[in-house]
Amino acid sequence: MIFAIANQKGGVLKTTTTYNVSKALAEAGKCVLMVDLDSQASLTISTGHEPSEYQNTICDLLKKRPEKVEKCIYNIAENLDLIPSIxxxxxxxxxxxxxxxxxxxxxxxxxxxAKYDFILIDCPPQLSILTLNAxxxxxxxxxxxxxxxxSYRGLEQLENTIDEVQDLVNPDLHIFGIVATLYEMVVKDHNEILDMLKEKYNVIGVTKKSALATKGIYDGKCVVxxxxxxEIAKEYVKIANIIMKGCK
Ligand SMILES: Nc1ncnc2c1ncn2[C@@H]1O[C@H](COP(=O)(O)OP(=O)(O)OP(=O)(O)O)[C@@H](O)[C@H]1O
Ligand SMILES: [Mg+2]
Incomplete structure (x- = not known):
């Protein structure tokens, strides 16, 4: 099963969600591949590696005469592989x-x-040709x-793009769920928007704003x-469980 982790808005935790959910799935024994589809290479850097370390990257997979996919895949942890970006x-x-x-x-x-149970693609913060590929x-x-x-209103634009891709190239594409991020319980607006999100979409997780979540960024470790x-790690594990249950 392949998931695109997408939102054209920047800084909404696409990369953090990709890494933590992938890690939680891998720890549950699933074979997982993460694809870094952003030229900022944030996912690659988050795993504690430098994009320049890799002989092959996503570029070698997408170029005109591409490398074989297995030559662009690197193992970074047990059950967890990465196609890096640059x-x-x-x-x-x-x-x-x-x-x-x-x-x-x-x-x-x-x-x-084909050997992976799950492939998670970390999309860039635009509705670009790369996001369309994902x-x-x-x-x-x-x-x-x-x-x-x-952010709530921005979802309309993303939904329109998903509908278009569904109509033109990928009829089975659907929204699996929303992860509400950077939630602050003390902010009244956040509670109202969370309710609106829950009313309109399938909210599969809520992660709070917390300094704890960013601490491991220097040593390549995600919070999971x-x-x-x-609490944040447990929420990512919960999302991974929903994914595994929904994909049986
Ligand atoms: N729970 C959290 N609370 C506060 N900050 C967080 C939390 N989780 C992650 N962050 C930080 O928020 C920032 C943005 O996260 P991230 O890079 O995952 O977003 P993104 O949507 O992938 O961004 P971009 O659109 O640039 O790709 C990062 O610096 C990350 O370390
Ligand atoms: Mg990102």
Missing amino acids: IDLASLEMELMSRTARESVLSRALEEA LAAADAVIIPCKTDYL ERDPRS
């Missing part, structure tokens, strides 16, 4: 625009990665969304690994 993805994105069937390049490449490759979308009004007993 800044060069920004220029490759331009090249991608001139290709035939340009939104299906990733989908075709991932067909060869949506075309995915079975379902997980949307991290901040609990503020503009570093602080498994924290």
Whole structure:
């Protein structure tokens, strides 16, 4: 099962959600591949590695004469693999625009990665050709969304794009769920927006704003690994359980 972790808004915890949920799935014994589809390479860096360390990256998979997918995959933990990204993805994105069937390049490449129980694609913060590639490759979308009004309204645009991809290239694509992020219980607005999100969408998790969540960023450890007993880590494990249950 392939998930796109998508939202065109920046800083809504797409990368953090991808890493923590993937880690929780891997710890539950599932074979997981994370795909860093953002030229900022935040996911790659979050895992404690430098993009330049890797001989092959997502660019080598998406270029005109691509490498075989297994040559772009690196093991980073037990049951957990990564296709890393690098800044060069920004220029490759331009090249991608001139290709035939340009939104299906990733989908075709991932067909060869059939051994995984779950593939999670960390999307960039735009509705770009890269995000379209993720949506075309995915079975379902997980949307991290901040609990503020503009983030809530921003979901309409993403839903329109998902509908379009569904109509044109990927009829089975659907929204698996929303993860409400950076929630602050003491902020009245956040509670109102959380209620609105729950009314309209399937909210599969709520993660609170917390300094604890960012502490391990220097040593490549996500909160699920570093602080498994924290409330935030437990929430990511809960989301992983919902995914495993929903995908049986
Ligand atoms: N629970 C949390 N509370 C506060 N900050 C957090 C929390 N979890 C993660 N962060 C921090 O929030 C920032 C943005 O997170 P992240 O990079 O996951 O968002 P993103 O949606 O992937 O961003 P972009 O749109 O740039 O790709 C990061 O610095 C991250 O370490
Ligand atoms: Mg990101």
